[in-house]
Amino acid sequence: MLKACCQSILNSIKTLLANKVRSFLTMLGIIIGVAAVIIIMAVGAGAQSLILAQVKTLGTDKVGVLPGNSDDDGPPTSAMGIVITTLKYEDALALNKKINVPNLVDVVAYSKGVATVTWENHSYDTNISGTTVGYIPVEGGEVAKGRFFSEEEETNLSRVAVLGSTVKEELFGDSEAVGKRIKIKKHSFEVIGIMKERGTVALQDYDDQIFIPIKTMQKIVEGVDHLGMIRAKVDYEENIDKAIDDMKMTLRDQHDISNQSGEDDDFTVRSAAQALDMITIVTNALKYFLAAMGALALLVGGIGIMNIMLVNVSERTKEIGLRKAVGANNKNILLQFLTEAITVTILGGVIGIIVGVLISLVIAIGANFLGYDWEFIISPWSIVMGVGVSASVGIIFGLYPARKAALLEPVEALRYE
Amino acid sequence: MLIKVKNLKKEYKTDEIVTKILHGLSFEIEKGEFVAIMGPSGSGKSTLMHIMGLLDSPTKGEYFLNDKNVTSLNDAESAIIRNEQIGFVFQSFNLLPRTTVLENVKLPLTYSKDKKNHDKKAKDILNRVGLGHRLGYHSNQISGGEKQRVAIARALVNNPSVLFADEPTGNLDSKSGIQIMEILQRLNKEGNTIIVVTHETFTAEHAKRIIKIKDGIIEDDSPVKKQRIAKEGSILK
Numbered sequence: 001m002l003k004a005c006c007q008s009i010l011n012s013i014k015t016l017l018a019n020k021v022r023s024f025l026t027m028l029g030i031i032i033g034v035a036a037v038i039i040i041m042a043v044g045a046g047a048q049s050l051i052l053a054q055v056k057t058l059g060t061d062k063v064g065v066l067p068g069n070s071d072d073d074g075p076p077t078s079a080m081g082i083v084i085t086t087l088k089y090e091d092a093l094a095l096n097k098k099i100n101v102p103n104l105v106d107v108v109a110y111s112k113g114v115a116t117v118t119w120e121n122h123s124y125d126t127n128i129s130g131t132t133v134g135y136i137p138v139e140g141g142e143v144a145k146g147r148f149f150s151e152e153e154e155t156n157l158s159r160v161a162v163l164g165s166t167v168k169e170e171l172f173g174d175s176e177a178v179g180k181r182i183k184i185k186k187h188s189f190e191v192i193g194i195m196k197e198r199g200t201v202a203l204q205d206y207d208d209q210i211f212i213p214i215k216t217m218q219k220i221v222e223g224v225d226h227l228g229m230i231r232a233k234v235d236y237e238e239n240i241d242k243a244i245d246d247m248k249m250t251l252r253d254q255h256d257i258s259n260q261s262g263e264d265d266d267f268t269v270r271s272a273a274q275a276l277d278m279i280t281i282v283t284n285a286l287k288y289f290l291a292a293m294g295a296l297a298l299l300v301g302g303i304g305i306m307n308i309m310l311v312n313v314s315e316r317t318k319e320i321g322l323r324k325a326v327g328a329n330n331k332n333i334l335l336q337f338l339t340e341a342i343t344v345t346i347l348g349g350v351i352g353i354i355v356g357v358l359i360s361l362v363i364a365i366g367a368n369f370l371g372y373d374w375e376f377i378i379s380p381w382s383i384v385m386g387v388g389v390s391a392s393v394g395i396i397f398g399l400y401p402a403r404k405a406a407l408l409e410p411v412e413a414l415r416y417e
Numbered sequence: 418m419l420i421k422v423k424n425l426k427k428e429y430k431t432d433e434i435v436t437k438i439l440h441g442l443s444f445e446i447e448k449g450e451f452v453a454i455m456g457p458s459g460s461g462k463s464t465l466m467h468i469m470g471l472l473d474s475p476t477k478g479e480y481f482l483n484d485k486n487v488t489s490l491n492d493a494e495s496a497i498i499r500n501e502q503i504g505f506v507f508q509s510f511n512l513l514p515r516t517t518v519l520e521n522v523k524l525p526l527t528y529s530k531d532k533k534n535h536d537k538k539a540k541d542i543l544n545r546v547g548l549g550h551r552l553g554y555h556s557n558q559i560s561g562g563e564k565q566r567v568a569i570a571r572a573l574v575n576n577p578s579v580l581f582a583d584e585p586t587g588n589l590d591s592k593s594g595i596q597i598m599e600i601l602q603r604l605n606k607e608g609n610t611i612i613v614v615t616h617e618t619f620t621a622e623h624a625k626r627i628i629k630i631k632d633g634i635i636e637d638d639s640p641v642k643k644q645r646i647a648k649e650g651s652i653l654k
Contacts, residue, residue, distance in 0.1 A: 007527070018515045322511040325472060326571065327500020327528035329493045410472040414507070 008336060012343040023344060026308045029301020030348030030393065031355060034386040037294035038356025039363070041382035044287030046364055049375040051279055061237050062138070062272045063244055065095070065230040065251070070268045085226035086255065086266040089214065092132060092230050094254050101246040103239040107232045108134035111217045111224065117171065117210060119182045124170040127209040128184060130217020138233045141206065146178040146193030154213045157220065161189040165197040166207040184210065187220055240271050295389065301348070302393035309341055309401035320405050321413025334406035341398020342391055349390030353383055418484060419578060419610055420446040420469065425478035427464055427633075438464045440633040441478065446612070448578070451605040453621035453641075454614045456630035463583060465630065466614045470503050470581050471495040483578060500528050504572030508584035510564040512556035512571075518543065519552040522570045529575055542570045546600055562593025569600060579610045586620055598623045598647035623647055 016023040067084035092109035095101055111130040116123055133151050135141070149160050161182060168177050177191050189212065198206035218224050234243045247269050248262070257264050313320070320333055328336075357378055367374035427439040438461045446452055456462040467473035468480065471487060480488050487498060504525075512521050522539040543549055546566040551559055556567070565585060572580050582601065586594030602623060605611050613624055621627050622645045629637040 003532070318511060319513060322507075322513070323524070323528075324496065325470070325499060325505045325511075326525035327496055327575075329496035329528075331493070332496075332528060411467050414472070414511070 008339045009343055011336070012340040015340060016344060016347075022308065026305055026344050027348035027351065029304040030298065030345050030390050031301075031352040033294055033298030033301045034349045034352025034390055035356035035359065036297050037291055037389070038353055038378065038382050038386055039359050040290040040294050041287065041385075042356070042360035042376070042378055043363060044283065044290065045377035045379060046360075046367065046374045048280065048283045048287070049377060050367075050372055051283065052276060053373055059140075059233070060272050060276070061234050061240070063232045063234060063240065063247065064270055064272070064275075065091070065232070065247065066268045066270070067226065067229070067266065068268060069262075069265045084266070085224070087227040087230065088225065088254075089218070089227060091251055091254050091267075092134075092227065094250050095230065095232060095247055096134070100250040100253075101232075101243055103235050103243040103246065105233040105235050106134040106137035107230060108132050108138040109214055109230045110228045111214055111222060111226075112228045113217070113222050115185045115221065117167065117182055117184050119171045119177075119180060122171045124167060126164075126167050126170075127205075128217065128221060129209050129211050130214040130221070131211055132214050135211060138231055141198055142196040143193045144196040146191070148193055148211070149213050155215055157216050158213055159187060159189045159216060159220070160192045160213065162193040162195060162211040163191060164195050164205075164207040164209045164211075166205070167210055168194050184212070185221055240273065244269050244271060298389055298393055302345075302397040305341060305345060305393065306397035306401060309337065309398055310404070312340075313337065313401045313405040316405075317408060317413045317416040320408050321410050321416065324408075324410035325414065330406040333408075334402045337402035337405045338395065338398050341402065342394035345390040345394030345398075346387065349387050352390070353386045356382075356386070418445055418481070419448040419450075421479075421481040421484075422469070423479040423481075425465070425468065425475050425480060427461070427468065427473075428476045438633055439468075439475070442630075442633075442635055443478075444628060444635065444638060446579075446610070448610055449605070449608055451602070451611045451623075451625045452613070453624035453627045454612060454630060455616065455618070455621040455627050456636075457616055460630045461633040462614050462616075462630050466581050466583055466612070469579075469612070470505060471499050496528070500525055501575055502578040504575070504577040504580040506565065506568045506572050506580065506582040506585050508587040510561075510568050510588070512564055512567055514556060516556055517552065518548060518554050518556065518559065518567050521556055521567055522574050524571060525575050538574055539570070542574050543567075545573075546570045560593070561589050562596055565589060565593070565597050566600065569597070569604075573604070573609070579612060580604070582611065582613045584615055585613065586615075586617075594620075595647050602647055619645070 065087065067087040089109060092107050095104065096107040109132045113128045113130075114125065115128050116125050118124075133149065133154050136143075136148055143162070144165070146162070148162055149158065152158075153160055161184065163171070163177060171177070171182065172180070177194060180191050181188050182191055183189070195207070195211070200206070212221070214227075232243070232247070234240050248265070249260075251267050251269070252258075252260065252265065255266060257266070323333060323336075360378060361376055364374050364376035422445070423443050425439055425442045426437070428435050428437045442465065454462045454465060464473065468475050471490070474489060478488070479486060482498065482502065487495070490498070513524065519536070519539055522543055523535050526535045526538065540549065540552065543552060546569055548563060548566055548570065551563060556564065559567070569580075585597050585601070589597065598620065601611050601613065611624075613620065615621050622641055624641060625644055626640045627637070628635060
């Protein structure tokens with residue numbers, strides 16, 4: 001049985017080789033389809049890994065609070081660029097109390113803006129982050145020179161600034177910055193520290209900003225009294241859900257919201273993990289959509305195969321008649337043509353996989369060359385899918401021509417010219 | 418009794434029109450005979466051969482091969498009998514293109530239950546038809562006469578009970594035609610039953626018995642008084 005099977009596959013390959021150009025053209029649709037599926041899956045996985053890695057460096061033990069309510073899965077309203085003023089400095093203080101949320105290590109409140117900063121005749125546009133002293137405990141980062149501002153400076157409207165490394169470079173170049181006075185929106189600030197270079201993570205440039213005490217930011221620079229967001233660090237990842245619940249209750253208490261269902265909330269508490277899930281959902285959707293396009297290419301390839309097989313059957317009608325005359329039954333003929341169709345598609349599938357993997361590899365190498373931390377991921381599923389789909393295409397689209405061949409009347413077939 | 422045909426009828430229906438090809442033929446053929454079925458084109462001789470070769474089935478009547486009623490077998494059953502008991506030689510050779518002589522001869526063996534010694538069997542039979550030196554040639558690299566000898570070898574490779582030859586010399590020049598008839602006569606002498614279908618009296622006279630068919634009935638069925646012996650030099654019209 002196995003020998004007969006091998007024999008018929010060998011015969012199919014012989015037949016295919018006898019007609020190289022046609023066989024290749026038949027395979028082309030399958031090659032392109034399978035390669036497309038592999039590349040799309042690999043690029044999708046690579047891009048996903050890139051985004052996820054970036055988000056993960058932000059820390060999965062972080063919880064963010066944004067002003068405004070939101071659906072569970074949708075983005076918070078504040079992300080749409082609408083300014084909501086419901087989040088206050090006092091909220092951050094309340095969250096930071098162990099009585100309210102025992103699982104939080106520390107809390108940082110933000111009020112962000114953009115401003116032109118000048119020192120002597122140098123000026124530079126950068127991000128101004130008004131933060132609390134909780135910044136380093138929550139977000140990480142190190143002071144390279146000087147110091148970060150103190151709790152006292154946070155509340156007493158001190159005009160002190162800590163520069164990100166890019167800002168220091170742009171304004172001061174190689175000269176000493178700590179102790180100098182810079183101007184932010186015409187307000188004079190003393191530089192008390194320089195942050196260590198940290199790079200860009202999740203599209204956020206850590207180095208291109210200036211940190212000043214939050215009260216100073218609100219009262220002197222921006223003239224507001226609300227917060228942009230609050231971020232908190234949870235002691236252990238497994239406590240995140242509990243911490244989120246505690247935070248919500250604390251904020252409802254702060255804002256006099258009695259409805260505990262969350263409907264009346266004027267804030268959104270969300271963990272980095274939830275944000276990750278959202279990103280994954282979006283990138284997955286994109287990936288599957290593109291894979292479906294690849295599958296469409298496979299379908300077209302399959303129809304091409306059916307076409308060629310039909311031509312093949314009518315061209316070889318006489319051969320079919322002869323085979324029947326020397327003892328082939330309908331099943332033999334059916335299997336012969338089906339084997340040919342499946343051989344063509346599987347061969348095409350294998351070539352497609354090789355082409356797809358190679359192109360994905362080139363993309364990954366290229367992306368890494370450009371400095372992205374791009375992982376070369378070929379999921380076993382895409383290989384299984386590639387071979388499986390191409391074999392099914394062979395069976396489905398080979399069956400009709402093969403059946404047509406098998407049911408030819410021997411006499412009619414022999415007479416065929 | 419090798420072949421027994423009883424009141425064999427064949428008609429084709431296309432739409433409402435019924436075309437009668439064979440009108441109730443009856444005859445018997447013994448093992449070892451060399452029979453020519455002769456008749457003009459349209460007489461039904463090819464249809465008769467197709468029915469006897471189990472490539473077609475009669476509308477009415479019965480057909481016994483080796484004392485077994487094979488009138489109405491299904492596809493798989495008749496395929497086995499075609500494979501094991503019947504050999505065909507066609508006017509247009511019907512060799513597989515882009516395939517070697519040896520592979521062509523082995524073709525019936527691939528559908529056979531016997532899975533052993535395919536190469537040896539094919540080579541032996543090719544030697545018997547004088548083509549032992551052409552094993553590796555492709556079917557398009559040999560002459561017409563050689564092609565027909567390959568076809569004969571293919572027909573005989575499974576050692577069938579009967580060999581059907583449909584106008585075996587029809588596509589050949591007279592010299593090659595003589596060679597083919599010579600081989601058929603030799604095979605008959607060696608004990609093979611041979612049935613040649615032809616419209617030529619000259620070819621038919623190489624057989625030992627001629628069944629003449631005209632308009633679907635047997636016009637005459639008698640032994641050849643003086644069998645022509647095919648040898649180099651005799652001329653095939």
